[in-house]
Amino acid sequence: MTKQSDTEITAEQLREHVATLLAEHDPARTDRLDFLRARFDAGLAWVHFPVGLGGLDAPRALQSVVDSELARAGAPDNQPRKIGIGLGMAAPTILAFGTEEHKARFLRPLWTGEEVWCQLFSEPGAGSDLASLATRAVRDGSDWIVNGQKVWTSSAHTASWAIIVLRTDPDVPKHEGMSYFVLDMTAPGVEVRPLRQITGEAEFNEVFLTDVRIPDSQRLGEIGQGWQVARTTLMNERVAIGGGALPREGGMIGRLAEQWRNNPELRAPDLHDRLMRLWVSAEATRLVGERLRQQLAAGVPGPEGSGAKLAFATLNQAISGLEVELMGEQGLHYSDWTMRRPETVDFFGKDAGYRYLRAKGNSIEGGTSEVLRNVIAERVLGLPSEPRVDKDIPWKDLPR
Amino acid sequence: MTSANLLYTDVEDDLRASVRDLLSTHCDPTDVLATRESGQPYFLELWRKLAVELGVAGLHVPERQGGQGGTLRETAVIAEELGRSVAPVPFLGSTVLCTSALLGVPGSAAATLLERLAAGTATGALVAPLTSGPAGEFPTAIRVSADGGLHGTVSSVVDAAVADTLIVPALGAAGPELYAVPASAATITPSTALDLTRGIAEIALSGASGEQLATGAAAAEALNTALRTGAAILASEQLGIAQWCLDETVRYVSQRHQFGRPIGSFQALKHRLADLWLEIISARAVARYAADRIGADAEDASIAVATAQSYCAEVAVHAAEECIQLHGGIGMTWEHPAHLFLKRAKSDQLALGRPGEHRRTLSELVDLPTC
Numbered sequence: 001m002t003k004q005s006d007t008e009i010t011a012e013q014l015r016e017h018v019a020t021l022l023a024e025h026d027p028a029r030t031d032r033l034d035f036l037r038a039r040f041d042a043g044l045a046w047v048h049f050p051v052g053l054g055g056l057d058a059p060r061a062l063q064s065v066v067d068s069e070l071a072r073a074g075a076p077d078n079q080p081r082k083i084g085i086g087l088g089m090a091a092p093t094i095l096a097f098g099t100e101e102h103k104a105r106f107l108r109p110l111w112t113g114e115e116v117w118c119q120l121f122s123e124p125g126a127g128s129d130l131a132s133l134a135t136r137a138v139r140d141g142s143d144w145i146v147n148g149q150k151v152w153t154s155s156a157h158t159a160s161w162a163i164i165v166l167r168t169d170p171d172v173p174k175h176e177g178m179s180y181f182v183l184d185m186t187a188p189g190v191e192v193r194p195l196r197q198i199t200g201e202a203e204f205n206e207v208f209l210t211d212v213r214i215p216d217s218q219r220l221g222e223i224g225q226g227w228q229v230a231r232t233t234l235m236n237e238r239v240a241i242g243g244g245a246l247p248r249e250g251g252m253i254g255r256l257a258e259q260w261r262n263n264p265e266l267r268a269p270d271l272h273d274r275l276m277r278l279w280v281s282a283e284a285t286r287l288v289g290e291r292l293r294q295q296l297a298a299g300v301p302g303p304e305g306s307g308a309k310l311a312f313a314t315l316n317q318a319i320s321g322l323e324v325e326l327m328g329e330q331g332l333h334y335s336d337w338t339m340r341r342p343e344t345v346d347f348f349g350k351d352a353g354y355r356y357l358r359a360k361g362n363s364i365e366g367g368t369s370e371v372l373r374n375v376i377a378e379r380v381l382g383l384p385s386e387p388r389v390d391k392d393i394p395w396k397d398l399p400r
Numbered sequence: 401m402t403s404a405n406l407l408y409t410d411v412e413d414d415l416r417a418s419v420r421d422l423l424s425t426h427c428d429p430t431d432v433l434a435t436r437e438s439g440q441p442y443f444l445e446l447w448r449k450l451a452v453e454l455g456v457a458g459l460h461v462p463e464r465q466g467g468q469g470g471t472l473r474e475t476a477v478i479a480e481e482l483g484r485s486v487a488p489v490p491f492l493g494s495t496v497l498c499t500s501a502l503l504g505v506p507g508s509a510a511a512t513l514l515e516r517l518a519a520g521t522a523t524g525a526l527v528a529p530l531t532s533g534p535a536g537e538f539p540t541a542i543r544v545s546a547d548g549g550l551h552g553t554v555s556s557v558v559d560a561a562v563a564d565t566l567i568v569p570a571l572g573a574a575g576p577e578l579y580a581v582p583a584s585a586a587t588i589t590p591s592t593a594l595d596l597t598r599g600i601a602e603i604a605l606s607g608a609s610g611e612q613l614a615t616g617a618a619a620a621e622a623l624n625t626a627l628r629t630g631a632a633i634l635a636s637e638q639l640g641i642a643q644w645c646l647d648e649t650v651r652y653v654s655q656r657h658q659f660g661r662p663i664g665s666f667q668a669l670k671h672r673l674a675d676l677w678l679e680i681i682s683a684r685a686v687a688r689y690a691a692d693r694i695g696a697d698a699e700d701a702s703i704a705v706a707t708a709q710s711y712c713a714e715v716a717v718h719a720a721e722e723c724i725q726l727h728g729g730i731g732m733t734w735e736h737p738a739h740l741f742l743k744r745a746k747s748d749q750l751a752l753g754r755p756g757e758h759r760r761t762l763s764e765l766v767d768l769p770t771c
Binding site (some may be wrong): 261303 | 646653654665669673674688756766767771
């Protein structure tokens with residue numbers, strides 16, 4: 001055994017920590033939030049985080065040991081579906097770029113779900129070219145004064161805090177003039193409006209910022225370093241969207257297969273061949289994910305991760321499209337167009353029509369499929385990059 | 401179900417390195433074309449080195465049966481490498497189809513032949529059209545007459561022109577039978593094949609006598625195992641073909657300039673290559689899964705094979721077609737080796753069951769029946 005593995009925590013030790021937590025805070029007799037806070041303080045929130053910040057510096061792979069032990073004991077969880085942005089994007093960014101004060105202030109209520117987070121990156125004029133963003137922050141003493149508009153913000157209507165990238169210097173090329181902040185969503189001048197989407201719901205919002213003051217103490221990273229900080233966030237976003245272990249027929253293909261099995265009267269030969277092609281593609285994509293996990297476990301991550309989200313988007317759209325066709329006359333109907341503001345992202349909804357419409361977003365959110373293809377072509381295959389006409393021009397002189 | 405190792409083991413990596421080394425010296429795609437032009441369709445000296453010196457002919461045959469005692473996972477790695485260099489060697493016909501047919505057959509006749517095939521001292525051909533898939537009925541083209549003689553004609557038999565022994569599925573009075581027949585007892589007529597690097601031939605038997613290897617269900621099972629294993633291993637060959645096509649195309653579009661830029665900097669080409677890359681990583685995952693599952697004789701081996709063959713056959717064709725198109729004019733020439741890969745990929749798509757046939761099999765296995 002190497003010295004490193006002597007000092008690293010083992011699964012057995014983790015089980016002991018869990019047993020101690022359960023003994024001291026019986027989930028049956030403890031308030032939900034009190035239990036979650038105790039779990040955080042015991043280092044069992046995210047075991048790969050540092051000691052004192054909800055973790056034990058343990059290997060990330062051991063998290064599943066904790067999760068399954070606690071689930072078995074009937075312990076409450078932190079409803080991860082409602083706080084995905086906080087867990088997947090804000091937390092790793094705060095951990096990497098925050099001060100000790102930031103980490104101590106934000107991570108605990110973020111993890112317990114007491115404070116919901118949202119992400120204010122995209123703007124009406126800055127989508128795939130995020131680095132061209134125009135929401136301005138002007139220094140005023142120890143504060144920054146912010147004006148502009150952000151868009152495609154899920155959870156903005158439930159969030160207490162946001163991570164936000166702002167233009168702090170318009171006189172330098174676009175990548176060099178941004179800074180990254182934490183924004184109090186209750187601050188004066190922050191206005192959240194629902195953005196209704198093609199499903200009829202408003203899962204996303206527009207966020208208008210008018211003379212909003214952000215203390216400079218809420219900056220993550222150096223002034224002008226916003227792009228590097230944002231890249232950390234986005235890297236974690238793509239992992240979060242494409243990841244996750246699935247059994248065979250897990251995900252969207254399972255719905256389609258179930259409809260096929262349950263409704264013999266809807267079957268047709270042309271649909272059958274398409275069904276089987278998609279079944280095979282879904283199985284292939286599942287095995288790519290499995291192979292990726294095996295590579296990570298063996299400590300040799302491959303480039304497969306870059307493809308997972310692209311494959312997922314293409315597949316979901318094709319599967320849900322076929323499902324609508326398969327439904328025949330029922331495919332002409334839709335569950336409900338009532339405007340709602342859901343608290344969680346839902347790819348499945350009530351019917352095939354919803355799945356078909358929602359899946360349109362899969363190839364846009366978190367990096368469009370076109371941008372992902374560029375990333376694969378340039379970073380994985382090593383193809384020459386596109387000439388960048390805006391690279392050395394000050395942001396304020398760019399055409400828009 | 402998910403316990404299959406989808407990565408390559410150290411042993412498999414080492415094996416790949418040895419084979420690639422040998423192939424890079426003796427089987428560059430441009431040599432393949434030149435040698436073919438000189439009237440030599442197979443690289444028999446290369447095959448001797450691979451089969452005898454490296455032992456690839458008996459990799460998945462147990463040591464007590466004269467092989468290397470490895471698994472089909474390793475045989476699949478060889479198939480990838482041979483696909484990557486479109487090597488004209490009788491690996492599919494002899495090593496994959498014939499040894500797999502014999503592996504489960506009891507009796508000394510089968511054992512002796514298996515040992516010779518595994519050692520590379522004999523070369524076999526399985527007398528069934530290369531298009532036969534694992535889902536098909538037992539063939540009736542060859543019949544056993546009352547005196548025990550074999551009669552009939554079978555076309556498109558893979559690697560038959562260089563075989564010394566034929567394994568013949570034949571219909572006897574009581575049903576399926578399996579025979580070993582010396583190639584010298586048959587009339588073997590090589591056909592002009594679409595695939596320039598893998599031969600097919602017509603085999604005519606008119607009363608030849610052979611050694612009976614199996615009868616009844618055992619004979620049918622031997623044939624089915626051979627075709628199913630063949631379909632699994634072919635998926636790895638298709639992966640190797642596709643990988644060569646992608647690598648070569650990426651190399652070409654990175655150095656070819658038009659409009660003052662490398663053409664690989666245009667998104668129209670980049671996106672096609674990114675999509676192809678995605679297909680290839682998927683093909684790798686399903687091909688590895690199939691090789692592992694069939695090698696372990698796992699419960700879902702048939703699902704894994706049908707999935708792999710349905711997927712990889714089309715990826716190889718797509719990769720070869722993209723390779724030609726993205727090479728522009730040069731890709732259409734006889735001189736450039738891209739056409740060898742297209743011809744192999746397109747022929748492989750028909751081999752051992754079309755993708756659509758495998759999808760039909762799959763639909764029954766996973767309870768998604770047709771109308």
